[in-house]
Amino acid sequence: MKPSIEYLQDAIEKLGVENDSKAAAALKISKQAICSYRSGERIMDDFTCIMVAKTLGIDGMEVIAAAQMEREKNEERREIWADFRKKFGVKAGIAGLAAALTLGSLAPSKANASNLELGAISCLESPVKLYIMSNLAWGGFSSKQQKCW
Structure with missing residues (x-):
């Protein structure tokens, strides 16, 4: 598993700062925080983990979990x-694979998207029903809630 400091180093590389x-x-x-993290004197706090994850375009919980694991003194x-x-990691991998397969199945087989036939997208072959429900017809909001709106 990747240590938290590697996420920080990857983020700094991605930022392209000197x-x-x-x-x-x-x-x-x-700057002192970065120096402390890089030297191993400290482990990233949750805010830094979130900022690093945001820079890398990944889920913040991935970096937070790495830092928490390193910070934890109790072996259990x-x-x-x-x-x-x-x-x-497994769930993120499965979600990524599912997204790739879904997007891949919706893409036209040729690079020329202007010739795309609607039948190529399976959900358009059969009718789709959309139900819109509202509680307003039944007086679903109390007078207190209406004041908030």
């Missing part, structure tokens, strides 16, 4: 974090 001061400004943290709890990370 020094820690600019990296710190981009991540909205102090550390194993729980490790198990969470494994399961989270």
Whole structure:
């Protein structure tokens, strides 16, 4: 499993900045914090984990879980974090695969999308029903709720 510091290093590389001061400004943290994280003196806090994940375009929980696992002193709890990370990685991988397969099945077979036939998209072959429901017809909002709107 990837240690939290590698996520930070990847984020700094992705930012393309030449020094820690600019990296710190981009991540909205102090230069001292980056130096502490890089030296191993400290482990990233949750805010930094979120900013790193945002920079990398990944789920923040992935980086938070890595930092929490490293921070945990109790071996049993550390194993729980490790198990969470494994399961989270599998779920993220499955979700990514599902998204890729779905998008791939909707794409036209040729690069020329202007010749796309509607029959190529399976949901358009059969009628689709859409139901819109509202509680307003039944007086679903109380007078207190109406004042809020």
